[in-house]
Amino acid sequence: MRASRLVSLLLLLQTRRRLTAAQLADALEVSVRTVYRDIESLGEAGVPVYGEPGHDGGYQLLDGYRTQLTGLTEGEAESLFLTGLPTAAADLGLGATVTAAQLKLMAALPAELRDRAGRVAERFHLDAPSWYREADSTPHLATAAAAVWRQRLLRMRYLRWAHPREVSRVVAPHGLVLKAGRWYLVARHPGDQGEELRTYRVSRLLDAELVDEPFERQPGFALPDYWRGYLARFDERRHWAEAELRVSADGFARLDQLLEPAVVAAARRTAGEPGADGWRRITVPIESPAQAVPELLRLGADAEVLAPAELRDHMLATLAATAAHYVSAAQRS
Incomplete structure (x- = not known):
C-alpha cells in the first residue's frame, strides 16, 4: 500500500510540477506528517525531489527528471472508461483506482499534451444525476457489478412495483447502466435461452449475493443497443x-x-x-x-x-x- 502511495506521490509531482505538503496530503488522503515521511523516503531512494519554503514554495522534482513507473495495473486499465465519470466510479468502488489510472496516463503524456489534457479536466465536468432529485441509495451495487464483471450468477431479493412486491431470483447479469443518476441492472434468468433480458433498478435490490457459478452471455448481446431498444419499448408500454x-x-x-x-x-x-x-x-x-x-x-x-x-x-x-x-x-x- 505504501509503495503504491509513493508511486502516486511521484506521479503527482511529475504531472503537476509543484505541490505543497498539504496539497499532496489532500490528494493522497493521508496526513501531512505522512507526506513528510514519504518525501524523505523518495529522497533516500535517489529521487531528486526538493522543497522550497515560503508562500509560493512546495515540493517539486529536479527539472528533466521523469519516472517510467507509468504501467497500468489490471484494475486501472479496466477502469479507464470511467475516468470522465467520477461519481459513477465512486459508486462502483473504483474512485481511487480511476484516480491512479488518470495520474499514470497524465505522467506518460508529453508536456504539451499533458497541459492540454489538464485544461480539459479543469474546464469541463460531467455531472450525471438529474436536477431536483436525490441520487438513489445503492448498497448492493458493488455486488451486482462484481457479478457482471466476473460473469457469475447473482442471487437477489427484489422489490417490484406489482404484486407480489417482493420476489427472489437468481439471474445472469449482462450489464449495468447509469441513467440520470440511477443505476439499472440488465439480466436474464439462466437455463432458459428463450427468457428475455429484464431491467432491474439497483436501488430496489433488497439483498444481493454473488453465486460462484458462471453463465453464458446471450450471443450477440450489446449493452448500448439493448438500452436504446429498452427505452423505446418503455415509452411504448407506458404511453398506452x-x-x-x-x-x-x-x-x-x-x-x-x-x-x-x-x-x-x-x-x-x-x-x-x-x-x-x-x-x-x-x-x-x-x-x-x-x-x-x-x-x-x-x-x-x-x-x-x-x-x-x-x-x-x-x-x-x-x-x-x-x-x-x-x-x-x-x-x-
Whole structure:
C-alpha cells in the first residue's frame, strides 16, 4: 500500500510540477506528517525531489527528471472508461483506482499534451444525476457489478412495483447502466435461452449475493443497443393512451421546456396549422388520465384538453378545487 502511495506521490509531482505538503496530503488522503515521511523516503531512494519554503514554495522534482513507473495495473486499465465519470466510479468502488489510472496516463503524456489534457479536466465536468432529485441509495451495487464483471450468477431479493412486491431470483447479469443518476441492472434468468433480458433498478435490490457459478452471455448481446431498444419499448408500454389538446403559440413554443421528449416529439409530429388566434391542435401520448393531469397542468392557461372526456373532467375538477382554495383564502383575508 505504501509503495503504491509513493508511486502516486511521484506521479503527482511529475504531472503537476509543484505541490505543497498539504496539497499532496489532500490528494493522497493521508496526513501531512505522512507526506513528510514519504518525501524523505523518495529522497533516500535517489529521487531528486526538493522543497522550497515560503508562500509560493512546495515540493517539486529536479527539472528533466521523469519516472517510467507509468504501467497500468489490471484494475486501472479496466477502469479507464470511467475516468470522465467520477461519481459513477465512486459508486462502483473504483474512485481511487480511476484516480491512479488518470495520474499514470497524465505522467506518460508529453508536456504539451499533458497541459492540454489538464485544461480539459479543469474546464469541463460531467455531472450525471438529474436536477431536483436525490441520487438513489445503492448498497448492493458493488455486488451486482462484481457479478457482471466476473460473469457469475447473482442471487437477489427484489422489490417490484406489482404484486407480489417482493420476489427472489437468481439471474445472469449482462450489464449495468447509469441513467440520470440511477443505476439499472440488465439480466436474464439462466437455463432458459428463450427468457428475455429484464431491467432491474439497483436501488430496489433488497439483498444481493454473488453465486460462484458462471453463465453464458446471450450471443450477440450489446449493452448500448439493448438500452436504446429498452427505452423505446418503455415509452411504448407506458404511453398506452392519447389526449387531444389545443395549445397557444406560446405554449407550443415552450413544449420542450415543460414536457418530456417523447411527448414533445408526438406533439410536433401531429400539430395542425395554427388558427387565426395562433392556437393549434396537437395529439400527445399519456399513461392515464390521472397521471396526465399534473403533467398537462404545467402548460397552464396556454392549453385546453379536448379529449378524452375523462381527462377533461379530471382537469376541470382539479382546476375547480384549486380555484376554490384561492377564493376561500381571499375571503378569509
